[in-house]
Amino acid sequence: MRTLDWVDDRIVALDQTRLPHDVVLLDLRTVDELIDAIRTLAVRGAPALGVAGALGVALAARTTDDVPAAAARLRAARPTAVNLAWGVDQVLQHRGADAMLAAALRIRDDDIASSRALGARGAEWLLERVDGPLNIHTHCNAGALACVEWGTALGVVRALHERDALGHVYADETRPLLQGARLTVWELAEMGAAHTLVADSAGPSVIANGLVHAVVVGADRIAANGDVVNKVGTYPLALAAHRAGIPFVVAAPESTVDMATATGADVPIEVRADAEVTAFAGVRVAPEGTRALNYAFDVTPRDLVSAIVTEARVF
Numbered sequence: 001m002r003t004l005d006w007v008d009d010r011i012v013a014l015d016q017t018r019l020p021h022d023v024v025l026l027d028l029r030t031v032d033e034l035i036d037a038i039r040t041l042a043v044r045g046a047p048a049l050g051v052a053g054a055l056g057v058a059l060a061a062r063t064t065d066d067v068p069a070a071a072a073r074l075r076a077a078r079p080t081a082v083n084l085a086w087g088v089d090q091v092l093q094h095r096g097a098d099a100m101l102a103a104a105l106r107i108r109d110d111d112i113a114s115s116r117a118l119g120a121r122g123a124e125w126l127l128e129r130v131d132g133p134l135n136i137h138t139h140c141n142a143g144a145l146a147c148v149e150w151g152t153a154l155g156v157v158r159a160l161h162e163r164d165a166l167g168h169v170y171a172d173e174t175r176p177l178l179q180g181a182r183l184t185v186w187e188l189a190e191m192g193a194a195h196t197l198v199a200d201s202a203g204p205s206v207i208a209n210g211l212v213h214a215v216v217v218g219a220d221r222i223a224a225n226g227d228v229v230n231k232v233g234t235y236p237l238a239l240a241a242h243r244a245g246i247p248f249v250v251a252a253p254e255s256t257v258d259m260a261t262a263t264g265a266d267v268p269i270e271v272r273a274d275a276e277v278t279a280f281a282g283v284r285v286a287p288e289g290t291r292a293l294n295y296a297f298d299v300t301p302r303d304l305v306s307a308i309v310t311e312a313r314v315f
Contacts (some may be wrong), residue, residue, distance in 0.1 A: 003043075003045070004055070004148060010029045011052070011076055012027060013037060015037075019182055022213055032065055032253040034056045034059065035056075039078070039175060044141075046083045047111050047146060047256070048145070050107065053074055054090055056088065057087075057088055059073075061097040062101075067092075068092070074088055082255075082256060083255050087107055092286075110216050112149045112150065113266055114151060114302065115155045115253070115311075118156075118251055121310075121311070122159065126148060128253065130247070132165030133160075133165050135170070135211060136170070137169075137212040137214070137216070138216055139203065140174045140231035141174070142251065143183065145187060149281065153216045153217050153250075156216050169193055170206050174193045176276040179231070181197055203236065214246055214247040215241045215249065219251075219252040222308060223262060224260070224261060227265075227300065227302050229264055249307050252309075252310060254310045267299065272296050273294065277290075303314055
């Protein structure tokens with residue numbers, strides 16, 4: 001199943017807010033419906049957002065007379081992940097609805113190919129340094145659900161699994177929206193990989209206790225200097241991996257590398273609603289009036305990153 005696709009003049013997307021209990025497909029027929037799906041995280045994951053941005057411009061070309069205005073709203077739907085704006089801008093370079101759709105579909109197909117390529121490259125890099133089978137720690141969801149197919153960080157895991165070089169995967173729950181517990185664990189179960197779910201706060205201790213050989217994560221933006229912006233909670237894992245002397249690997253497509261942004265300090269970090277932290281499953285868990293600081297992402301400095309793996313290179 002593709003996470004999102006173009007079908008009969010509309011975007012069809014897997015509603016990731018309904019997983020793991022229900023598999024529900026969304027028919028997105030307008031740009032505003034797509035923007036709502038992105039903001040509510042029904043459509044999420046940096047590479048998938050790039051494809052969504054591209055398909056969204058193609059959809060705008062068929063449903064509105066003001067494509068630039070629709071594209072601007074789409075670009076602003078989530079400010080931290082650079083892929084969304086990248087996908088929008090790639091398709092805006094073309095003229096005419098048919099040309100825009102063809103460009104968007106090429107971006108979709110390129111995402112599928114690049115995920116498989118970077119997964120294989122990341123597995124090879126790890127196996128050159130650590131004898132398999134490897135135990136891997138990961139954070140949030142950088143799997144097939146974050147792309148069109150296959151995945152980035154979980155693409156590396158899939159490649160190791162295919163080579164019988166995967167031991168065990170430790171996945172953080174990823175508070176407050178539980179992308180690890182709901183999505184990553186679901187994907188690991190689907191691929192038949194041995195796995196254990198851990199609380200976010202326990203992740204560094206898993207590493208310190210010698211349970212894993214490497215940490216592999218995705219990225220929402222990689223700055224020109226190599227700083228990595230990813231789901232909040234990534235930075236503590238990088239610190240723990242550095243202290244333990246194990247590789248901390250970032251797997252992301254070239255489209256996530258933003259040469260126009262000098263450092264991680266220049267990236268706008270999305271701050272989401274208080275209620276995601278002060279409530280759980282719609283039930284308030286904090287006293288009335290409690291405020292929350294709900295960072296969606298954090299910055300991992302380049303000196304804590306062992307390697308960044310893309311479909312084209314390792315650096």
